[in-house]
Amino acid sequence: MFSKDIGIDLGTANVLVFVKGKGIVLNEPSVVAVDSKTSQIVAVGEEARKMIGRTPRHIQVIRPLKDGVIADFGITEAMLKHFINRLKLRGFMSKPRILICCPTNVTSVEQKAIREAAEKAGGKKVYIEEEPKVAAIGAGMEIYEPSGNMVIDLGGGTSDVAVLSMGGIVTSESLKVAGDTFDRDILQYVKKQYNLLIGEQTAEQIKVTIGTVYPDSRKDEMEIRGRDMVTGLPRMIKLNSGEIERALRESVHMIVASAKNVLEKTPPELSADIIDCGIFLTGGGAQLHGMEQLFTEQLKVPVFIAENPLDCVAHGTGIMLESLNKRLK
Structure with a gap:
């Protein structure tokens, strides 16, 4: 039995797993319940989320990711291992290749922690990609063309704003307001x-x-x-x-200000493309009522909510896995 290539959207609020050839096979909250007396994991995902604020003293409900990065390495590793084992993604003789996403402003140390957690959870080779790029691909944007595309990814821990062209990020900002x-x-x-x-x-x-x-x-x-x-x-x-x-006004306007900063730093030719194509909102925050109207009014550019905004990053990992050998070398 051969292992599968898998894409992981390791979010502060949710973990989504995409399996090549199958699509999204898991969408669970990034929550782990641990018994502090025995250090044993009691529950992971949705089961653990239901325990928030309802547990006896010796059971801690932990969210191992904070602001888009790993806050508790051991618990993150255990959570990923649990999900990979549950989905039976390891082959008899081999381990899966994993593509995992992170915010644009993570440090090399934080990137290393994400890579190590995925490797220890059972990944043979781990690739790391920036979240807004993967979200844009998942939203159906043609980011490999020589034209400007702008995405605002509103996650649980971070909001990432990026302008992309020719398969790379031209200007971006990531803020811990989400x-x-x-x-x-x-x-x-x-x-x-x-x-x-x-x-x-x-x-x-x-x-x-x-x-x-x-x-x-x-x-x-x-x-x-x-x-x-x-x-x-x-x-x-x-x-x-x-x-x-x-x-919510103050926090939301911080994200709007960040989007304005990114637009101000964008080369004029790409700005013209963005006016034509519009800006896409992805992530769970995009579903908050009025988000589309507010950004359209404030940025003076058409703003659209991507189809299935919650799944964009996971779908993006799937598309990138299809071209793994070409684009991730």
Whole structure:
């Protein structure tokens, strides 16, 4: 039995695995539950995510990736090993070749950590590619042509903005403001405005259910429950979309400012191409209500959400695996 070539989108929020010839075979949260008494892994992925904020003291729920890079090497390695073993991706006599993605601003030390984690998890040869490039390929952009393409990849830990041409990144910026930051913004807003403590999962639920980043574009309401900071007792409040827009405004405008910086540094010929082709939004953050409208208004360029934005990086790894011998040597 021969091993498969696999592509891994090692995200702060989710891990997606693409197997050559099969497509995306795994999409699980980047979460691991560990028993601190025995150092044994209790759960990985979705099973571990359900435990966040609900475990006894001796069980720690860890997100081993922070801001797009490995924060806990051992746990990341164990998580990758778990997924590769579960999918039976190792052959009887051989190990798979792995293409793995990382943000544009990672250091050589961080890149080495990602490569080592993939090798120890069972990779024969590990290739590393920059996330916005792979996301652009996955979104169907012709980045190997001599024309300008711009992608804004809104992930869980980082937002990557890049202009690409001739198969390479011309100008780019990566900032540690993304989906996780939005969750924290909502958490802080509720704490400050209502003296109510809520968990990460509740904050994410609010973001998805009633969240928007474009003023006055959504009028939804939602009841949420948390712990009153004064009495210590459970309490329920009602939030609306306008409040969430205000809570997220500062963080979202940091990403907009980053996109403007990248456009300002882009050669004029490529800028002209971007006006014609538009800018593509990829990653989970692209699905946040009003994101397309806000970027179009602020950047004065047509902005589109890629088809299946969450899967773009994983699909991009698949396309690159098809041409592994040609382009990754």
